[in-house]
Amino acid sequence: MAKQRIKLIKQLCKGCGYCIEFCPNNVFEKSEEITERGVTPPRIKNPDKCTLCGLCTRLCPDFALIIEEDEGDG
Amino acid sequence: MAKQRIKLIKQLCKGCGYCIEFCPNNVFEKSEEITERGVTPPRIKNPDKCTLCGLCTRLCPDFALIIEEDEGDG
Amino acid sequence: MANRVLTGTRFVHGDWACAEGAISAGCGYYAAYPITPATEIAERIAQRFPVLGGKFIQFEDEIGAIASVIGASFSGLKAMTATSGPGVSLMLENIGLAVMTEAPCVIVNVMRGGPSTGQPTMGAQGDVMQCRWGMHGDVETIALAPQSVQEMYDLTVEAFNLSEAYRTPVFLLSDANIGHLYERLTIPREEELTLVDRKRPTLPPSEYLPYRADESLVPPMASFGDGYRFYSTGLTHDEKGYPDMSVETQDKLVRRLCDKIRRNTDKITMVETLMTDDCEVLVVAYGIAARSAATAVKQARERGLKAGLLRLVSLWPFPDKLLEKMAEDAKAVIVAEMNYGQLVREVERAVKPKPVRFLPKLGENPHTPGEILEAIRRIDA
Amino acid sequence: MANRVLTGTRFVHGDWACAEGAISAGCGYYAAYPITPATEIAERIAQRFPVLGGKFIQFEDEIGAIASVIGASFSGLKAMTATSGPGVSLMLENIGLAVMTEAPCVIVNVMRGGPSTGQPTMGAQGDVMQCRWGMHGDVETIALAPQSVQEMYDLTVEAFNLSEAYRTPVFLLSDANIGHLYERLTIPREEELTLVDRKRPTLPPSEYLPYRADESLVPPMASFGDGYRFYSTGLTHDEKGYPDMSVETQDKLVRRLCDKIRRNTDKITMVETLMTDDCEVLVVAYGIAARSAATAVKQARERGLKAGLLRLVSLWPFPDKLLEKMAEDAKAVIVAEMNYGQLVREVERAVKPKPVRFLPKLGENPHTPGEILEAIRRIDA
Amino acid sequence: MTRREIRIAGFGGQGVITAGYVLANAAAIHDGQYALMTQSYGPEARGGSCKTDVITSDKPIDYPKISSPDCLVAMSIDAFATFASTVMDRGIVIYEASLVDISKNDMDPNKNYHEIPAVATANELGNPLTANMVMLGAVQALTGVVKAEALAASISDRFPKRKELNLKALRRGMELGRLQA
Amino acid sequence: MTRREIRIAGFGGQGVITAGYVLANAAAIHDGQYALMTQSYGPEARGGSCKTDVITSDKPIDYPKISSPDCLVAMSIDAFATFASTVMDRGIVIYEASLVDISKNDMDPNKNYHEIPAVATANELGNPLTANMVMLGAVQALTGVVKAEALAASISDRFPKRKELNLKALRRGMELGRLQA
Amino acid sequence: MTEEMKHPLSDYLRMDRLPHIWCAGCGLGIILHSYVEAIQELSMDLDKIVTVSGIGCAGRASGYVNTDAFHTTHGRALPFATGISISRPDLKTVVISGDGDLFAIGGNHLIHAARRNVDMLVICSNNFNYGMTGAQYGPTTPLNTRTPTSPYGSIENPFNLVALVASSGATMVSRWTVYHVYHLKNAIKKGLQKKGFSFIEVISPCTTGFGRLNKQTPIEMMRQLRDNTKIMKVHPMEATIDPSTEIIIGDFVDVRKPTYGEILRELEAKAR
């Protein structure tokens, strides 16, 4: 089976920072980016630390975090 | 002081019969009379048994029973 | 299972006839809050529905009643409520939602004397403008005005038909005089009834746009649970039903909602005429007052006065053109309604510069035929 | 104690001006339920009232708000509520009670796009008929339509004055375009304000009949707690205020309630004219749309077209006579309102057979001056 | 025989409205006539005064209200006092003997008065609630506004279970009426 | 100088509406002009796009809406994309340097474009929230729609407590604007 | 009423409106009697009381009391009373209305007024139905009751009024019946003197409507109020009510909390 990984859908993110704050494994960090909507999305800094626990996907109010097949290894 | 007595204001009575039923001293009885409004008011059959307790004046829904100065002796 | 349509002739009151009209029309949901003089409709429905499987619920208030009626309508049932003026006043916000989301439903107003609590047990025709203009925003409504117990039945059926055909709330404007009047009622055989059902989608769910209409301007309507999974909102919405605050969408939507009624004014309009062919004085009346007017017009003719009666059976959409035409050859128009001046304004607008004489009437009784006759005589003099 | 009247010039929005207008007018009670685009009025009042001793309460809904306003009015305070279309729809039953019991109060409707939830943040003029016809039964109402931030202030004061003078609810019909518009507002000095208070009884309590009126048709009004011990009811009532279901009492009461407004139409009516003296095309408009119309009329004149503007500052009671007179020498009348055809019907009724051209407008913005100019040009062509 | 107007008045509990219904139903359903019935109450919540108006005609009935009835049935002194004067000239007033106590002075020479002991008769029949049917019988006998069979059929409609008793009351009323005719 | 129309657009939190208020208030209260201001938001509850329209004139202003502004201030790429094309011919478009990234191709030769590094400047001043005042300074310098003193007075009205900082931002913006004029 | 006779309550009642419109045996007259007698016994100034009602048979009560009085719209008595209470804290605002008026259409205003602890006394006549419109079932009608709109028996669970009002925040909550005239009068006296939102449910026979449907005479209904009641000092949640078996009556809540008006005046003092 294909490996899974956490993925950010940047167009949906509103930059609340919940993922950064509440990921138990410190996977996210604040980025410097400002999107077209004036939003600062997170950056996935430690993808390998992710346990795919799914907390961030559920806490993200904007459906911007999903766990998907890692196409790189697919 | 003038003596008091229980008095029926017939025009106000609607004939519910509460006074007859609930007077602890059985002062009232059903009459045969039918008033202009089609109502059968009580008759004061035992005025002397009345203790002026006031229950009937309060239970009468029509303000038709009052305790008043007995003019006869006034 | 009991008979749905109680074919036969009976001596009953108007509210009873209305309830049976609803049942004959296929009404499957009725919600209301008791109010004089409409409560008897609910009482009849409460008796009949459990046997027929119709859903009757007495709500905590009129707002809840109309809201649940709209919910039931979206669930695929023909639905109705009945009340009188104070209840309609409370329902208006949600009747506006029914207009906006295009939920077919019937609202019976058994009118009583107003304003406010007024004369709860007595008849009046004071809510005629309210059912056209009571909602905020631009709407068009349909309203029918029975004049007899028989028409309480017939027009209730018709009200359902129109509401289904145009996907819009329809008012039945009766009054205490008719609701509480006992007369002969003949209920036809089931197969003699003409019933209309809302147009259903023909496209598969994936292609269905709940608010896309063809040239009829009336979109086909899916029901909740049918698999169409549509969204409906009281916000300004596009053909998908999605909120869209653009000027264009608002313009298109409001025009369509109004035009689907306006453009069909001729089709919707129902009137009855009495000796209008050569009339010099045209009397316009509706509902209970039209019965007085009919007597007056007959009496006038007996006296050689050329009077005619135009009875409006439908009040809204208002038939401007028809009025204008009918009044063309008359010297004057008399309007008799049981209020202090409501539909007369519409008549004036339609027939001016033809002179219009208004006969107001307040308090329980319609005009006596004599009062209307007198007015005819004065114009003819 | 802080200043009641905030004399001076400021750059503020219409809702703010309305709140200050109420305070200047002596409003002592304000109840409302939040709703766009009227909430800012409550927010300003909430800031100011505690300092001034005025009573502000946010209710659980609009029905409670208007009911409490009427209660406060009977308690002797000048009282107001503000809302928009959905809120007015809910208030209508109790506004009818205010009419029936003759409780002075002011109802501000900052109109937004309808029907139903419609376009909550956007302006419209779709509730113009509602405030006249939304209540069941026969009523007459007074309604004023500001066109600027300054008029939000001025006409709020005027609305209180009229409600006190005629003992009747008065509508201020604004819209989101004005409520949320920022403009210059000048508040006069307190002593420059003309304020009207309800007529008080002059008879001793034992002789006071709360619903006996002199030829003004407006009865003097006692307040609760003043020792008059009067009873007021929404039922049809006699001069004592007691329920009386007779035809005569209903007839007399409803006529008086309506006539006290109707007979004073000339006195209540406020209009503004622009180059109407010799105009061939009379443009009729009100509120925000009148500003577009004003530009259009000026532009028309620059182009040699004889246009004039009649701006209705008061909408109800509708000034039939005035309209008729103003239109006398015009070739045609143009009505521009931000809806799909409301007050235009009144204009038609008043000026017919003069041709009337209606310019509907739906969705946020008033007509552009160009659109109105184009209509003027077509008539002139 | 065109339009006939009959008013029945009394107080709540006397079966006034029922009487109106039985009469009008008889005309409309069992006598080939047009008929309608209206009712009204005094200010009281229940009880208190009440009346019913019945109109019959061989032509459709437009105006549904009564101003001057051809016939008044008064079941109370109040009803008599309020409505007797509204009866049209040469009309008839039928009143209940024990409940309406009037002297000749209260009588208008242009009207015909008939005293019917409806309550006493009903009591004789063992059910005071049938006084209204006794009155209806008298109305039939004195006015002929509907055929007797129609009234009987109407009673069957209205009292499927207590038909016999009410029919008996009706017949007694007709006899009482005929005695006065 | 009669009617002038200025539109400022961006997203929530940038102080767009405040900028509009300060500008219009300056004209209306401190510059002897007539002025009005309107505002509007995107569909989002809060945040999201927003814009304010300011109209100034030496005569009373009737029609309160803008269709083709004389001047657009774009504080976001979205604002630029949506509104730049609405600017009237020979009008000017002022855009924030770091937030609006456009190529010459996006420019209409009939309009004048001015890039202002408002965010950077505000950051230099130590408060990114003053970018809006930097922009206003540029507007003043590039359009002269209100006098500089009027703007300064308006800032005092609006920020009684943080007046100095905002005035500084305004002046920096004016300088930046003058460099472009 | 004849002229000569002076009724002992004639200062407190609008004698020119008697007899009232209520049916024979209707408990509303007893509630009215208890109310005016309570006022009398407290020697309260009639000029300083406002009696407010909604619509219904009970709602007619305000029309017979010789105070300032307001007969409003159906279900809205409480917001009217709130407007009065807040505007004129020097007056005592009393609401007398029916179970339908206060708990069917008016339920929301009731729980919110209780929550805010607006200073007023609410006397609720509970006759288990909508008397005025002809005895239809309502939110107090016992399950399975046959009424004109529940001809096969009502299928709705009734509210327990005292529980609902108490859990909304009322500071005084009692239930009595019209049979318990002395208790009732005392409860009203307490309520008239209380600062805060006070609520008294009064079980009252609807003799013509509910009584006739249930084939009970007025006297039988009254006997039931005597025989099926139990005075208890319990938590309002436990003050169960089943008219055909047992009705728990008594004074259930009496606490003191700052009223809406008091907090408002405090806030005004601070704001100035």
Place this chain on the structure above:
Amino acid sequence: MTEEMKHPLSDYLRMDRLPHIWCAGCGLGIILHSYVEAIQELSMDLDKIVTVSGIGCAGRASGYVNTDAFHTTHGRALPFATGISISRPDLKTVVISGDGDLFAIGGNHLIHAARRNVDMLVICSNNFNYGMTGAQYGPTTPLNTRTPTSPYGSIENPFNLVALVASSGATMVSRWTVYHVYHLKNAIKKGLQKKGFSFIEVISPCTTGFGRLNKQTPIEMMRQLRDNTKIMKVHPMEATIDPSTEIIIGDFVDVRKPTYGEILRELEAKAR
């Protein structure tokens, strides 16, 4: 959204309407997520669910779910839902709406629907204010809170929603927060399967409105939901709620009573 990417919830959401209108950090997105995930995990037929909302930020939720959905008028979601639930007992009727919608203007419908035990699940987003109209105080706002209409601090006592609903007759009553995503989802799953009136209060940060007024960032608000909550199995009356100190959360009521629809169908069977 870009084409290539298939969102794991794309069958459950109206993807063409994302991003939704809610502010950054608003808890409503989390409630929506929990709702659709609960449906997904139960493998429920999306054709057989109707989602109903009133008006407010929370009320927008129905517009994003890929079920039949109805965005009604302010405060009336419950009667609409009642009409649907009674008409179509084969569907699951779910209401998602705000504390203001359900308990300010809509409070009466709520207590009556609970009393009747109408079969539906009500998910109430409680953000302690009217978010949509700009963060004014409402019937859930803690005493003394400053809002645009209570600039000197609110002077009204808030309702305890779970207590009120439970005392009105609801058969399932829970309170969770958007921080407690797993508990929340499980409660919703239970509610979706439950027959009867079920109520879940979800404490949810209004980040722009309430948060900004109280000078809290979204993250701070979320931390508070984590730190100030205490899961307890108590009587709903004891499930106190004070956002700044302690919020008791948990599943408080779960009983089975015949629903309105069930009793109605029984009655129909008898009547025939």
